[in-house]
Amino acid sequence: MEEQLIKATAADTGIALKNIRAVIQLTEEGNTIPFIARYRKEMTGSLDEVEIRTVLERFTYRKNIEQRKEEVIRSITEQEKMTTELETKIKAAATLQTIEDLYRPFKQKKRTKASIAKEKGLEPFAEWLVQFPQQANLEEEASKYISDQVLNSEEAIQGASDIIAEKISDDASVRQRIRLDMTKYGKIKTELKGEDEKEVFKMYYDYEEAIGKIAPHRTLAVNRGEKEDVLRVSISFDEERVVRFLTKTFIANEQSPAAPVVLAAARDAYKRLIRPSVEREVRNELTEIAEERAIHIFSENLKNLLLQPPLKGKVVLAVDPAYRTGCKLAVVDETGKVLSIDVIYPHVGEGKRKEAQTKFKQIADQYEADIIAIGNGTASRETEQFVVEMIPQLKKQSAYIIVNEAGASVYSASDIAREEFPDLQVEERSAVSIGRRIQDPLAELVKIDPQSIGVGQYQHDVSQKKLSASLSFVVETAVNRVGVDVNTASPSLLEHVAGLNKTVARNIVKYREENGKFLKRSIIKKVPRLGGKTFEQCIGFLRITDGEEPLDRTSIHPENYKEVTALLKNLGFTTKEIGSNKLAEALKSVYIQQTSAALEIGDITLRDIIDSLQKPGRDPRDELSAPLLKTDVLKMEDLRKGMELEGTVRNVTDFGAFVDIGVKQDGLVHISKLKKGFVKNPFDVVAVGEIVKVWVESVDADKGRISLTMVKTDA
Incomplete structure (x- = not known):
């Protein structure tokens, strides 16, 4: 089997x-x-x-x-x-x-019209009808079934028809054919049913599209409109096509007096029994396809967001903007350690603004902030203007970056954040999270429920169980591809390492706190509830950067240490020389097949080992373009048609990409404007976090809409 x-x-x-x-x-x-x-x-x-x-x-x-x-x-x-x-x-x-x-x-059915007719003894009459007798008197035959339960011949004919209708409805080949035809030739039809104050569903007020052509995001939009009682949704389908098929299939003799009765029963089978369930099945299939696509989009966006390059070795002054309650400030050092927490009020009067300027300069200068990170929430653009005015006055010429703070408020009120910063208020924790997000996006974002990060498309309209499973897989894949420093990682990061769970992750941190840093991978075996199989699964993804065994800072699994030591010895090196240019050069001359045979390991494994020895601290994120840092502010009214800008892709959907160009509203690059020629899949062209060059196509300040293009037009 x-x-x-x-x-x-x-x-x-x-x-x-x-x-x-x-x-x-x-x-x-x-x-x-x-x-x-x-x-x-x-x-x-x-x-x-x-x-x-x-x-x-x-x-x-x-x-x-x-x-x-x-x-x-x-x-x-x-x-x-x-x-x-x-x-x-x-x-x-x-x-x-x-x-x-x-x-x-x-299947065991509830009582149906057909089952009631059978109880009345009408099944033989139904069987007689589908024999299509040539010479027969229908009324006369029907009258034979008149009884206490069947009062006249009309009731007999009706009961027999109900039995025939159910038999046709239960025919697997009939349902399959009608389902196929409906999918192939049917159309989704929508019309306005209720109130739609904000005209969210305007394009669907009188809308029709072939089932085979409807885009997944439109399926989900239609479903949402129906759920919110704004739209009435149906499938328009040529019923005569079905009638022709049923006539051909079930009417053996059109001249028989039984033919009109059987045809009427076939029509009834379609309208009453087949169509409602097949229509439901077709729409369910459309929804399933649309949900899979939406989950794929969310997963792709999340993957690219998690794998954004970290800004290593930078002191960050983070700002969580607000109006009345003040902008919360947090300074985090190169390792993410919190150095200072404060609040300023630059948006509540001139007096408070001057105080804010003094305090901001004092903090930025004291800690020599390299980068100022501003959350993109409420008051973000006003705070950005304030920061731009302050930068020339600072001792160290800092740049700033707008940080997508989606999910930061969810994190700051979570148990993880309370445990990490028990003495800080919710808003202060949020500022810390914003600062750490640019230092190491992966380490910080794993603390947040992926569904709160907000890079999805109709994420609340899909199966939450399937979405959660897909996003967990994305997080696990990203964490293990990058690898984790076992001596600095939080429990939130460690729990996503292959083989580990929340309990073992906490035990690793607890063991580290009680016994000091792990100096060798082998010591990790001493962690409670971390057995042999778990060790095998996780250990290659756990790194020790400054331990006793140089191989422990690579992605090489300890099961291959013996072979690696032999390889190095043959080349005249030791593990202490891992990462040196001399060793990197020597490894280029290794004959793969010959060496792998001698070491009794596979060619692919040997290639991976050589790659790890040449780049022991390799981080796949470093190969991507660094985040976009700025020194001046741009306003919506500054935008002009044809203006060339650089921006950061914030979200990718089936219909295009949203790009942050530094103004209040992200601009949309429609799928047709992503590059010259036809684009089937936007993910083939752009990814979340990518820095792209765009040109302004149009600006609608009233509606807050910016249209961009990535295709330069000859002006």
């Missing part, structure tokens, strides 16, 4: 059978996705985390299909209604929907 599932998974994913077998085996042995992706490449053919997850998801889906087939076959067999033909069809079914279509006639 498992081999069958593996073959089906291979067909679904296009991944080689042996690699799928390896993934299933490794997972069943208790290995995590990051560990398999990083340290078992020989077995999987270098599948990455996303590919491994896809394999596991499709394998599980195929397993669920087989389990459902077994359940359905057992149920029908117990009812003594199983036939060889039906069992063959069920076993051949490729989707859950097909299985449910085949099972439909055998």
